[in-house]
Amino acid sequence: MKINKTLKTVLMSAVIMGTFTSCVKEDDWDTPEILCNNRFDAPTISMADFAAKAPATGTYKVPVDGPAVILDGYIVSSDESGNFYKTISFQDKPENPTVGLQIEVDKSSNYTDFPVGAHIRIKANGLVLGWDRGTKKIGSVDPTYAIGRIPGIILTRYLAGVCNGNNRLDVANLVPTKLTSLNDAKAEKYLNTLVSVDNVQFSKSEVDPTVKTFINYIAGVGQDTDRNLDDKVGGTAVIRNSGFSTFGAQLLPTKSGELTFVVSRYNTTWQMLIRGLSDINFTKDRFATGILGGTNITYTGSFSENFESYAVDASLFPKYLNYAAIGNRYWQIKTFSSNKYIQMSANAGSGSYQNLFMVPVDFTAANSLAFRVNVGFYNGDALKVYTTTNYTVGSDISTATLTDITSNFTIPKTPTSGYGVLAPAGTYNIPAAVTGNGFIVFKYEGANPGVTTTIQIDDIVVN
Template identity: 45%
Template sequence: MNTISKLTIAGVLSLGLFTAQSCVQDDDYATPPIECNLPSPNISLADLVSKVTAGSIKLDANKAIAEDLIVQAYVISSDETGNFFKTISLQDKVENPTTGIQIEIDGSNLYNSYPLGAQVQINLKGLIVANDRGVMKIGSVDPQYTVGRIPSAVMSTYMVKTCEAIQTIKPKVVSSLTDALKPENLNTLVTIEGVQFSDPDGDKTYGVSGATVNRVIVDKKGKETDLRNSGYATWYADVLPKKSGSITVVVSRYNSTYQVFIRDTNDVKFDQPRFDVGGGQNPGGGNNSEAANLLFKGSDFNVWADFLYSINSFGLVKDTYATSGVGVGRDNTNALLLKGTPKANDYVFTTIVNNTIPATPKKITFYVKGTSGKSLSLNVYKSDKKYVVYNVGDLSNSNVSLSPIDANQYTGKIDTKGEWVLVTLNIEGVDIQKTAGENIFALKVGKDEAYDLVIDNIKID
């Protein structure tokens, strides 16, 4: 901005000049007026999110911000083509952002007032700032919602475009979905290289009229995520490109599930040949061969209480090396963390039947990442209450498929090179236990060697 007001922030706000001192509204954003006497921001977006998360910001009786706080950020989304609805995503820097946030506005054609690349200031006093279903948002007080939409009639009271010239936002560039789908990238602009649509022949178009749909994108390691496309976007009927390449997205999340959005199809640069998913190079990760259904309640470990409820009367191993791994699971969800040195060949847990078991299941799968001096052994229980044994043995960064053997063994070492590796237990022909309350699955570890493993998503198909 060209000139900073000599008034104090408190004085500006008390005089009600926040809106009056904003830039002259003009479509010629390249030549903003010389004067733009906005108060200086007094909190960074990163500090705002950190303090809201820690609960260290003063709130009023409605849980709205009670302090005179002003934050500054850049617009990275646009509702011009219809894929964003009554929301704007903001990040703290033009390039290499550290923090993003979403602001909820009950209005349309927001791009006219807040175009892509514009710097905006937000007066936070009286607004809600909170985590809503996995995403940090700014909005109004609304008893029906965690974060409500700010009425468009009063929007300029809270958010104004500064007189800084429109900037070209430079996306963070990553080479995989794993690198893109991280908490620090939420509501920031990211370009993901080496991706393609999973089923362009079947899906055919970006969307369908009048409804929001998902189109799955996949990277070379087989990791997938949903590209969300509105049926009201001007390009919903465009044909999906069949090649591979890069895509520029706003990263978002719904609860623990990541999803991404494009502004328009110019964000999709698929001009390279399609690739074979996995390609023989580090096929760990991805859902292509992962089973569909949780083996028992809580076997994705996202809700630790559900997992503990599914364990038989012997409970979780009494030693403290088996704990809830918060945020360390696939897609940064929760998982089972094995970290320590067992003193015995332990049953870490044995779970019971409390979920629907397919009539003729063929496989049980789970993901593992990390290192250990000894390996894992798995027991799958049959209808006669006996069990069959699967030993993982040596495990590197390649998916493995295991068949039953005679006895539990812990020989072998695990080092997945920091990648998620899919372990498949072949249970075709096994008369697996289906009676509710009976034992169905056990995980065992060997003694006197260090384990530093993450286990996630135990499923059956």
């Protein structure tokens, strides 16, 4: 009897295991759906109307014993990658939202219960609503903070998922609000909502000369870190990366493209938050920022430029590109002894400067290049001269191939105090192999502290 009983048990186990394993093929597990039940009744107020109850100062406490105050929303944040900490951001609709809010919770790994797009329902009775450090929040009454974190052990009293009819959590496909510029995102109506901006890249200083990581480290410990962004229409922003983010040690992407983020603000400082690296879709070449002029470019093989037609201090040259690749200084028109020229210097500045004066040339027709040059207060080489035949106007200079022709010219190394005089730098014979349209590039590279030499250029002649 004992043997039969044992055999029965073994056989039953085998059948059960066979049935179980037959559902799995090559470890191809489906992501388990989240079971749910509609804990709260239907909404009694729209999220927008509820958010409008927030006073300009102080907080509004939703009466504990008053009529039920219930609202719906959709999760836009995720703490899966560690970039959100004990906060959940949500908006009123999956697409074209009108309002966003943040709820403070004393609980982590919230993404496991409420993934991105989760349809949630909040019973706000007993909670407080208000502005706190720049953003509109819901949270618990707290003796120390204006809006406290809801203890994780009682979170289900206030927050629950909404079912989709099959006892599964309703998860919507969110459509980020598309904005033209990063600057457009800096508006209260977008706080705690999901947006996207195309033609965005990390600022030049973040990726050149060294590509930075998403966060800084001190003694091996990750720090909350801001990284600067630019867009193609002149907008700027920072993304704030948590010192606990799982992607913190990754290098910043060096290309450009579309960025999706949750709009956030700390006091008066706008700081955008990504949920993870999948929010960054940078697959296009970098574009240039800091270019002046270039509205009337003509490629020619014979011309001269003495700069006499420009006003003193002018930096806008329709026929040329004045390109501040790093820093905020440009080549400018200056005058001395009734003679005009262009000048660039890092003197009295701060930080690094890379500034390019780009002259369009038809290299097929051109034979030679000459110019006059002068330096002031020399303390290091600051000028290089290049040719390029594959630069596309509007793109980042890093996308072009530059040929260094500086050694064909004599660039003064004196005086170390005061200024010299403009003198011929020499003549460069353009090789027959260099053909097509392109640019002669006069590149100033300096820094303060560092090389602050002043460079002056005049009488550019191409024949």
